[in-house]
Amino acid sequence: MTATQATALDTLEEVAARIRSHVVDMCAGPEGGHLGGAFSSVEVLTALYFSVLDVDPRRPDDPERDRFLLSKGHAAVALYATLAERGFFPVGELSGYGRPGSRLMGHPVRAVPGVELPTGSLGHGLALACGFALAHRSAGRDARSFVLLGDGELQEGSVWEAAIAAASLRLDRLVAVVDRNGLQLTGATDRIAPMEPLADRWRSFGWAVREVDGHDAAALADHLAAAPWEPGRPSVLIARTVKGHGLPFLAGRAASHYVTLSPRNHARARAALRTTETAG
Amino acid sequence: MSRATREAYRDTLLPMLERHPELICLDSDTGLFSADHAVAAGEQYVNLGIAEHNLMGMAAGLAACGRIPFVNTMAAFAASRALEAIKIDIAYNRLPVRIMATHGGLAAGHLGPTHQALEDLAVLRVLPGMTVVVPADAAATEAFVEQSLDVSGPLYVRLGRKATPALPEAPPPVIGTAQTLREGGDVVLAACGPYPVLACLAAADDLAGHGIEATVLNVHTLRPFDTETLTAAARPARLVVTVEEHWRSGGLGGAVAEALAEQTAPTRVLRLGMPDRFVDTVGNQEHLVTHYDLTAERVVRTVRTALDTAALSGTTR
Numbered sequence: 001m002t003a004t005q006a007t008a009l010d011t012l013e014e015v016a017a018r019i020r021s022h023v024v025d026m027c028a029g030p031e032g033g034h035l036g037g038a039f040s041s042v043e044v045l046t047a048l049y050f051s052v053l054d055v056d057p058r059r060p061d062d063p064e065r066d067r068f069l070l071s072k073g074h075a076a077v078a079l080y081a082t083l084a085e086r087g088f089f090p091v092g093e094l095s096g097y098g099r100p101g102s103r104l105m106g107h108p109v110r111a112v113p114g115v116e117l118p119t120g121s122l123g124h125g126l127a128l129a130c131g132f133a134l135a136h137r138s139a140g141r142d143a144r145s146f147v148l149l150g151d152g153e154l155q156e157g158s159v160w161e162a163a164i165a166a167a168s169l170r171l172d173r174l175v176a177v178v179d180r181n182g183l184q185l186t187g188a189t190d191r192i193a194p195m196e197p198l199a200d201r202w203r204s205f206g207w208a209v210r211e212v213d214g215h216d217a218a219a220l221a222d223h224l225a226a227a228p229w230e231p232g233r234p235s236v237l238i239a240r241t242v243k244g245h246g247l248p249f250l251a252g253r254a255a256s257h258y259v260t261l262s263p264r265n266h267a268r269a270r271a272a273l274r275t276t277e278t279a280g
Numbered sequence: 281m282s283r284a285t286r287e288a289y290r291d292t293l294l295p296m297l298e299r300h301p302e303l304i305c306l307d308s309d310t311g312l313f314s315a316d317h318a319v320a321a322g323e324q325y326v327n328l329g330i331a332e333h334n335l336m337g338m339a340a341g342l343a344a345c346g347r348i349p350f351v352n353t354m355a356a357f358a359a360s361r362a363l364e365a366i367k368i369d370i371a372y373n374r375l376p377v378r379i380m381a382t383h384g385g386l387a388a389g390h391l392g393p394t395h396q397a398l399e400d401l402a403v404l405r406v407l408p409g410m411t412v413v414v415p416a417d418a419a420a421t422e423a424f425v426e427q428s429l430d431v432s433g434p435l436y437v438r439l440g441r442k443a444t445p446a447l448p449e450a451p452p453p454v455i456g457t458a459q460t461l462r463e464g465g466d467v468v469l470a471a472c473g474p475y476p477v478l479a480c481l482a483a484a485d486d487l488a489g490h491g492i493e494a495t496v497l498n499v500h501t502l503r504p505f506d507t508e509t510l511t512a513a514a515r516p517a518r519l520v521v522t523v524e525e526h527w528r529s530g531g532l533g534g535a536v537a538e539a540l541a542e543q544t545a546p547t548r549v550l551r552l553g554m555p556d557r558f559v560d561t562v563g564n565q566e567h568l569v570t571h572y573d574l575t576a577e578r579v580v581r582t583v584r585t586a587l588d589t590a591a592l593s594g595t596t597r
Contacts, residue, residue, distance in 0.1 A: 063346070110373065117344055121368055127334040128369060131341015138304075138323055139345075158365075161334035169326070 012217035015085060016046040017273065020246055022081035022094050024261065024269045031098030031106065032260025036250065037150060038078035040181040040214065040241035044148055045082040047220035053146065057087040060113050066143050067116050067132045071125020072150035072179060073107040080104050080112065088114035123156025125149060126176060130166050133174040133234075144173045144227070152184030155193045160205070167206030172228035176207075176236040179214065181243040183254045202236045214239025246276050281418075282443035285474070286312055286382040288418035289439055292425040293350055297324045300429070304342060306351045308335045310382065313352070332357045336365035336377070343375035348429075355381035355397030355438055356388070359404060366434075371407040374433045379404075384414070384438035385473055385525025386554075386572075389564040398554050400438060401472075402530025405503040409433040412502040413455055414472040417446045420453045420500060427455045442565065444474035447498070448481070456501050458509040464493025467583050468513045468520040468547075472499050472532045475569045476523040482576035487583060494583075499532055507539045514540055514547040519586050521550045521579055525569065528553035550582055 019042050027033040049055070054066045070079045077097065084091045089112065096102035103111040107120030116132075119125055129147040136143045153159060166174050180198065182189055189195060199209045208230040212219050220239065227235040244256030247269055261269060290312050297303050307313055307327040318325045328335050332353050339349035358366065358381045370377045381400065388395035405412045411431050415421040421439065428435055453459050458470075461477070462484050469480035477498050484494040495513045499506070499522075514520050520540065522533040533551030540546045554572055561571055569575065 117340070118368065118372060121364060123333070124337055124365065124369055127337025127365070128341040128344070130334070131338040131343070132345055133341075134326070134338065135342045135345030135347050138347075158331075158333040158337070161331035162337065164331065165328050165334050165338065168329070 012043070012046050012050055012221065015050050016042050016217055017276070018085055019046060019078060019081040020273055021270070022084070022091070023077045024266065024273065026077045026081070026094060026097040027259050028261040028263070028266035029098045032258060033077040033098070033106070034074040034257060035077070035259040035261075036183065036243035036253070036256030037072060037179065037181065038075045039245050039247065039256070040243045041072070041075050041078050041148060041179045042245070043215045043217040043220055044177050044179060044239055045078055047217045047224060048146060049082050049086045051221035052224045054143065055114075057114065060088065064141060064143055066146065067129070068146045069116055069125045069129050069148070070108055070119055071147050072122065072153055073119030076104075076106060076108045079108055079115070083112065083114040086114070122150065122153040123158035126159050126162035126166070129174055129176070130162050130169070130171060133166070133171040134169060136173060137171065142173070144175060146175045146177070146224070148177045148179060151178055151180045151182065151195065151198075152189050154178065154195055163202070163205045163207065166234040170232045171234050172230070172232050174234040175224060175227045176234065177224070178236060178238045179241055180238050181241040183243045183257070185254065185257050187254050199238055206233060208233040208235045209238065210235070211238045211240065214241035215245055247272050281446050283418035283446070284440055284443045285415050285418055285421040286439040286441065288421035289380055289425055289437070290317070292422045294321065296425070297321050300348070302346060302348050304347050304349050306335055306339055306349050308332055308351070308353045308357075310352045310354065312382065332362035333365045336362045337369050339377045340365070340369035340373060340375050343370070343377050344373065348376050348378070350378045350380055352380050352382070354388070354395060355384040355400045356395050358436070359397055359400035363403060366404075367407055370434045371410055374409050376432065377434050378428050379434065379436045380439060381436060382439045383441045386559070386565045386568040387441040389441070389568060390562045393558040396559060397438070398525065398527045399530070400436075401502055401524070401526050401532065402534060404436045405535065410503060411435045411455065414438045414500050414502065415453070416472065416474050416477040416498055416500060417444065419446060423453050424455055431455060438473070440474060440565070444565075445478060447477060450498075453498070453500055456504055456506060458506040459498040459500060460495065460509065460513070461498055462494065462496040464488070464495050465516050466493045466518060467587070468495045468497060468510075468517045469523065469579060470497040470499050470510065470520060470532065470536055471523040472502065473525050475565070476525060476574060479574060479576045479579055480523055483579035483583070486576060486580045490584065492583060492587065499536070502532060502535050505535050505539055510536060510539055511543055515545060517547055519550065519583060520547050521552060521582055523552045523574060523579060525574065526553050527556065548586070550586060552578060552582065
């Protein structure tokens with residue numbers, strides 16, 4: 001089934017709801033997971049894998065494919081759920097996450113079909129994606145390279161090394177998304193290391209910048225599908241999101257960063273997701 | 281003939297770029313490639329500026345898409361500043377990135393400890409799948425750059441800065457096989473890099489005058505380590521001495537000690553390297569090698585002292 005067919009059957013919102021449900025189940029497993037940052041990025045991943053990316057789960061190594069990297073690798077649970085929903089591996093495998101013997105590690109690993117390169121140490125993804133984009137361009141391929149960065153991750157200097165390179169090389173088929181949830185492990189990103197005016201910062205580095213509601217999957221898909229927005233410039237979409245979005249007892253709280261859901265909280269989370277789904 | 285290994289690398293790579301369109305040279309403002317070289321190489325040469333982490337990350341991304349990047353940086357920056365990108369983006373993925381690291385060992389000379397790399401061999405050779413080579417002269421560099429096309433996975437090549445002397449005629453060096461420059465049954469002198477190898481050759485001449493026959497090994501490949509050649513040479517010998525421009529820990533001496541310790545009949549190993557402190561004097565590479573006593577005289581002294589001690593302890597039994 002192609003992404004277009006999938007979205008014809010299910011709305012992006014329905015897919016996103018299923019991904020959230022998988023993430024909640026994984027975070028109720030023995031090791032827990034990075035629930036907050038996974039939830040803030042669900043619509044971005046949904047828009048990419050169910051509308052924007054030219055990828056085929058049956059041919060994950062097709063050289064012509066678009067490439068995606070989850071630079072904020074701690075959101076692995078969301079990526080795994082997305083890849084499984086998209087058909088890269090069976091959904092049933094998600095229940096093994098964090099359990100001995102599973103290939104679903106806490107950060108994305110190449111053993112998982114659909115994962116391009118392992119990530120997790122922050123500040124690596126943009127440079128890798130620059131390499132993808134340069135390779136595609138010099139091979140004359142139209143494929144695009146996408147990368148999802150966390151806003152806390154922008155504190156890594158290597159991100160800006162890569163931002164300089166991308167603009168200097170005019171890699172306009174490179175698209176970055178910043179998951180701007182405003183929180184990192186110990187608190188507000190702008191209290192720990194102020195990053196505003198964020199859009200101006202990227203613009204000053206030579207990037208084309210847009211901002212969007214990061215939980216509006218259709219709007220995300222529209223913007224991402226339209227890139228490059230300006231010829232010769234790489235694109236960055238600042239997605240305004242909420243950490244833990246959709247779970248009232250965790251949303252917008254730094255405490256959602258890493259969560260091992262107790263049976264009680266697992267039940268609360270599942271109930272909250274059902275309510276959101278019904279209301280939506 | 282004296283020639284810089286880094287220039288030998290550049291002059292070997294340029295024609296290879298024409299023959300192999302999958303190769304790409306990524307620079308970090310090292311100045312090794314001139315504007316004319318860059319023009320000649322076209323899109324196969326990219327200067328990414330002074331950003332070594334990005335250099336390694338982009339190289340990994342390119343390699344993941346089928347390119348074979350040669351990245352130019354200084355050994356000091358590869359082995360520490362960009363190490364995480366080398367570990368995670370390159371080594372973890374077993375990608376065929378060629379890290380061409382200049383100013384290795386003491387080659388940075390008067391530029392000081394910020395630009396000297398005395399830990400690179402220790403750091404790089406522990407990374408799974410990493411091939412680590414140290415050509416001892418320009419001819420070996422040419423051979424290794426050409427052979428690099430046959431190396432799967434990542435490769436680290438430690439180069440120099442200024443011209444260093446050519447080694448005497450010897451069998452062509454091959455990545456992965458220690459080069460036997462001289463054979464003798466009493467001691468093994470094992471070295472890597474231009475001045476240490478020359479010091480061992482000169483020491484072997486001197487020792488022969490004292491009736492001590494030395495095997496001299498140019499152990500240019502630290503990983504994968506040629507345990508076979510080393511063991512065969514060491515088995516009959518009474519002593520192995522290693523010499524390198526590196527801290528005494530973790531480099532060639534460490535690799536030799538590890539390899540022999542796992543054999544059933546280990547031979548005593550004495551490691552000559554840099555003392556456990558940062559360079560605190562001004563000088564070019566030759567001066568520093570002498571100042572820190574990585575010399576033929578030191579090797580001779582080390583061997584004679586060790587063998588005299590062994591002889592004395594032998595007589596007391």
